[in-house]
Amino acid sequence: xxxxxxxxxxxxxxxxxxxxxxxxxxxxxxxxxxxxxxxxxxxxxxxxxxxxxxxxxxxxxxxxxxxxxxxxxxxxxxxxxxxxxxxxxxxxxxxxxxxxxxxxxxxxxxxxxxxxxxxxxxxxxxxxxxxxxxxxxxxxxxxxxxxxxxxxxxxxxxxxxxxxxxxxxxxxxxxxxxxxxxxxxxxxxxxxxxxxxxxxxxxxxxxxxxxxxxxxxxxxxxxxxxxxxxxxxxxxxxxxxxxxxxxxxxxxxxxxxxxxxxxxxxxxxxxxxxxxxxxxxxxxxxxxxxxxxxxxxxxxxxxxxxxxxxxxxxxxxxxxxxxxxxxxxxxxxxxxxxxxxxxxxxxxxxxxxxxxxxxxxxxxxxxxxxxxxxxxxxxxxxxxxxxxxxxxxx
Amino acid sequence: xxxxxxxxxxxxxxxxxxxxxxxxxxxxxxxxxxxxxxxxxxxxxxxxxxxxxxxxxxxxxxxxxxxxxxxxxxxxxxxxxxxxxxxxxxxxxxxxxxxxxxxxxxxxxxxxxxxxxxxxxxxxxxxxxxxxxxxxxxxxxxxxxxxxxxxxxxxxxxxxxxxxxxxxxxxxxxxxxxxxxxxxxxxxxxxxxxxxxxxxxxxxxxxxxxxxxxxxxxxxxxxxxxxxxxxxxxxxxxxxxxxxxxxxxxx
Numbered sequence: 001x002x003x004x005x006x007x008x009x010x011x012x013x014x015x016x017x018x019x020x021x022x023x024x025x026x027x028x029x030x031x032x033x034x035x036x037x038x039x040x041x042x043x044x045x046x047x048x049x050x051x052x053x054x055x056x057x058x059x060x061x062x063x064x065x066x067x068x069x070x071x072x073x074x075x076x077x078x079x080x081x082x083x084x085x086x087x088x089x090x091x092x093x094x095x096x097x098x099x100x101x102x103x104x105x106x107x108x109x110x111x112x113x114x115x116x117x118x119x120x121x122x123x124x125x126x127x128x129x130x131x132x133x134x135x136x137x138x139x140x141x142x143x144x145x146x147x148x149x150x151x152x153x154x155x156x157x158x159x160x161x162x163x164x165x166x167x168x169x170x171x172x173x174x175x176x177x178x179x180x181x182x183x184x185x186x187x188x189x190x191x192x193x194x195x196x197x198x199x200x201x202x203x204x205x206x207x208x209x210x211x212x213x214x215x216x217x218x219x220x221x222x223x224x225x226x227x228x229x230x231x232x233x234x235x236x237x238x239x240x241x242x243x244x245x246x247x248x249x250x251x252x253x254x255x256x257x258x259x260x261x262x263x264x265x266x267x268x269x270x271x272x273x274x275x276x277x278x279x280x281x282x283x284x285x286x287x288x289x290x291x292x293x294x295x296x297x298x299x300x301x302x303x304x305x306x307x308x309x310x311x312x313x314x315x316x317x318x319x320x321x322x323x324x325x326x327x328x329x330x331x332x333x334x335x336x337x338x339x340x341x342x343x344x345x346x347x348x349x350x351x352x353x354x355x356x357x358x359x360x361x362x363x364x365x366x367x368x369x370x371x372x373x374x375x376x377x378x379x380x381x382x383x384x385x386x387x388x389x390x391x392x393x394x
Numbered sequence: 395x396x397x398x399x400x401x402x403x404x405x406x407x408x409x410x411x412x413x414x415x416x417x418x419x420x421x422x423x424x425x426x427x428x429x430x431x432x433x434x435x436x437x438x439x440x441x442x443x444x445x446x447x448x449x450x451x452x453x454x455x456x457x458x459x460x461x462x463x464x465x466x467x468x469x470x471x472x473x474x475x476x477x478x479x480x481x482x483x484x485x486x487x488x489x490x491x492x493x494x495x496x497x498x499x500x501x502x503x504x505x506x507x508x509x510x511x512x513x514x515x516x517x518x519x520x521x522x523x524x525x526x527x528x529x530x531x532x533x534x535x536x537x538x539x540x541x542x543x544x545x546x547x548x549x550x551x552x553x554x555x556x557x558x559x560x561x562x563x564x565x566x567x568x569x570x571x572x573x574x575x576x577x578x579x580x581x582x583x584x585x586x587x588x589x590x591x592x593x594x595x596x597x598x599x600x601x602x603x604x605x606x607x608x609x610x611x612x613x614x615x616x617x618x619x620x621x622x623x624x625x626x627x628x629x630x631x632x633x634x635x636x637x638x639x640x641x642x643x644x645x
Contacts, residue, residue, distance in 0.1 A: 299482075
């Protein structure tokens, strides 16, 4: 008599059961990873132990003993290593954020320019993109630094823009505000401004929902904040900041705020390089919206601006955001090339710290951890945004 | 109003020419369309029929000749172009619904933005139109969730929401599965019966025969022959028309 289908099912040996094999495969892979990881770790610990060391982050609480040329917070060579790490992180984050903002602005402009019907504008933009995309960033940074910023005139012959901005081989000096007695009060005014603009933003979004015609929410939010900031400035009895104008004293400028040639070279290099990629991404995004969408919108009587704002951009954004996220991450990671031109970013300072303390494993682990978490934070934020604008389909 | 008014032409085209580079796409098209007429335009592909109806709302620019829609002449004046676009709606072969907006938002977008209606009014009219095309239950869905036939019916409702006088159909059923063609043609037939002025580029000969007032046969950028459906079907004058009809009707 023939065996029935069910009995055959029941008698499969487990090493031929695909359900078991699927799970088993994963377990074996996991074990292999753990064993390999342990082997590597053990290897490192043994090697360190031979040199009489055990991994420890205690060095963070020891005196750093080196200077940092540029910093956003107070720091002296007598401070602890952890303070130096903080200075380094802030330098990296600062140049990355400014770089991301500027390269987005320049990139969007380039992307739109390349699609322009104006022949000259479109050609200039494509020449820019083709050249800048195809030069290695390191070469570009060295070019900006050694080719431009340190070959600028000496301080005595500094180029002046207007009366109080000076550009020389020591960087760019600009007027800077010094807080006066009313500065703290003004900070409260700014806080109120943020709250008010948030309320305006919220209300306008409600208006948009109610009428179906979304107003220019971002624009009005910014206008509200600026209005509060300006009114507050005028209303306070003494202006909250006094201008500190740079003046030439002896061999250098006194007063104002100085951007070093290293910072300027790093920022220019990163922005100009990344903007080329952002430009291509923006162009691709706009072109990804089919011509039929624009025709349908125009045929319905929407004008060119309404079509761009309500039809083209919302659809282009879903194509633009994922690769744009990669470019933001690239820019942040590329900022570590700062070491080549002597800007004290995270990578440069970690190098110095490694020299000083001899703690290679810990310093590199710390650095990788910081870069990784910055990138992950950016990623999470951009993914959240991407999810919000995703299309619903079957 | 008066009988006379209804016989006035709402679209007048005189000697319309269009070139794509060296290619002469439209070679002197003359056409007058009266209010409430249903015009079917047919012909082999590449004959200029789509190009022609796209010149009427300026999706394509004509290089010489005259186009007057509802006594507004189509010129380079942006104001005239926008005025004409307010009078004419267009339904495309590929539907061209906005995929990032719901069905309801697709329909209310232009009334809200162009006519500046209140949201309640726009949505009420949108729902009435969805009833009319038979899919009110799809209002909150996105275009990607609908079948082709449903999408095309939304596209018709979207155009109608602008409360216009003229509807242009550019091969509205060519991208649809056979069983969905009927649902779209039914909507178009109902629309024709309601008195809408319609210009339809189509090869749906059954629809043309039962609904069209006049038919135009296009070939190589020219009107080869025109007349009532009976004339065209039973008594075509030109050899090219006979040949084309025999090719499409033998199935």
